[in-house]
Amino acid sequence: MKPMPRLALTYASLTSPLSASLLLAVGLPMLAGCGSSRTGNVGMSVGSIQLNATAQREDEIPLTVAGGDRLRLSTSFGNVDLRLAPAGTSPILRASFTTHGRTDEEARAVLDRFSIAHTTSEGAQRYAVAGEPLTLRDGASTVSVAPQVHLVALVPAGLHAELETKSGAILCQADCASADLESSYGSVTASGVRGDLRAQTRSGSVAITDVLGRVEARTDYGRVGVERVQGASCEIFSSSGALELASVDAARIDAKTSYGSIEARDLRGVLEAESSSGSITVAGLDGASARLRSGYGNLNVEDARADLSLSTASGSILARAVQGVVAAESNYGRIEIDGVLAGLSAKSASGAIQVQAANGSRMADEWELRSGYGRVDIALPAGCAFELDAETKYGAVSCDFPILVEAGYKPKSGRLQGKVGSGGPRLLLRSSSGAIEVQEVR
Structure with missing residues (x-):
């Protein structure tokens, strides 16, 4: 059996003073494509190895895909773009290779080692960068050189897309039936997905628009933004970055960040938003309930038709033009609530209500x-x-409503009890150090 070539999964940074290494894995048969190459000069060094030459090549490979097929594109170091093919044109993959060497000939030799591998696995058409890096040595310095490869695919609508890069940006704008997008280090951008979407990067922003399906978006370090999403669920997460949601209609909406703010507007569904250290702002919400939690940040809600549970360890709470039950709690902050209330609980350890x-x-x-x-x-x-x-320990209590007190009731400074109107549920008001006032609005 003919030995299989190996696939380079990580491109050497060429910045180490000692050596650069590559992560290698079993690869796939290479697929020839038409292309052109060119060389040039650039200055970079690894130890005593001077990489002064640059070589580039562009390949064009016909794609054997149609609407409804699964397509997987993978490169180790470089961007991946998926776009709609112009009307009347055939699907095509353009691969741009860029690499370095000590001489033009050496740089071209690196390019000659790499191509695009095509396989069919589990019903998916897979196109991936395949090849073996060239190892250069000069005394104690060693570097393994592989190209950066930028993939651009022009495809028909309705594909199930899987795009992956170890270090680079991902762009998906091809009217896909579904999309699974993953970059280790780079931004992820997607729009026009007619089904479920998963987008993930370790370090980079995520931007998603116009999705009809479930959305799961995650980054460890970066911003996540979603807009115009309609599906069963929308889940976004960042370890360290801001979250933004706009025009999201989903049965369940989850937004969580460890270090960053959350801003949301025009939402429909059950919302859960949590930030360990950042403010949360919601403007326009229609759903059964919403739960907002912040460790150290303010909570601001406006124009919400939902039962609200609001909690911050250290920050103010402002809920305006709300409809439903409101439960608000702040350890160190002011609480302000206005709207058509079906239930109310507000507690602040140190702040006015x-x-x-x-x-x-x-x-x-x-x-x-x-x-x-x-x-x-x-x-x-x-x-x-x-x-x-x-009742208040230090302050006065006043009430605009006429109050009917029980026979023998003795007024007491800082305390007032009695029936208003025909009576009913209890209105319990407490302050350890502050005035209490009940106003009647006519």
Whole structure:
């Protein structure tokens, strides 16, 4: 059996003063393609090895794919682009090779070692860079040289695409039926996917637009942005970077970052957003519920029709024009809430609490507002009925509503209890050090 050539998976950086190494793996049969090459001069060195020559080659390879097929493109060092083929043209893969050597002849020799391998595996057409690097030695210095390869594929719509590069950017704009995109070090950009999409990079940004399917986007270091997504779920994650969502309609929406802010607008679905150290802003939400958590950042919600659970260890909470049940808690920050409320709980260890309940709010169960060191203010529509239980250790309590107290009730500084209207669920107000005020809005 004829021995199989080996496939270079990592391109030498050519910056080490000692040596550069390559990760090698079993490769595939090489596929010849028409192309052209050229040489030039560039200055770079590894130890005593001077790489002053550059060689380039461009290959064009016809692709045997049609709508509904699975296509996999892979390069070790370089970008991967997938685009729609112009109307009336055949699918084609263009591979641009760039490498270095001590002389033009040596650089061309590196290029001659590499080509594009084509195989069919598990129903997928796979095109990958294949070849063996050239090892150069000069005294104690050794370097293995392989080319950077940029792949550009022009394809028909409706493919199931799998694109991979170890170090480079990925661009997918081919009206795919689904897409699986992965770069170890580089940005990932995708648009116009009609099915499920997975995008991942260790270090780089991720940008996704116009997807009709599940979305999973992840980066360890970089920003993630998604816009105009409609599917069963949308999950985005960054270890260290900001997250942005816009016009997302999904049954479940998850956004998590360890070190970065989260900004979301025009969402439909159940939302869970979490940042270990960053603010979270949501403008325009329609869903059953939303859970927002921040370790050290502010929470801002506006125009939300959902039951809200808001929590920050150290930051303010602002919820405006909301509809539903609101539970808000901050250890060190101010809380402000206004809207049509179906339930309410607000607690701050050290910050004021201010609530404006709009017409249409209903007190079906107990409402509770507690502040450790701050005043508590709540404004309620005229005609509300509830049992008031308000107390502060250091401050005054005032109420605009007429209050019916029990026989023998003795007023006490900093405390007020009684029935408002026909009575009903309890309105519990507490402050360790601050005034309490209940306003009637007519």
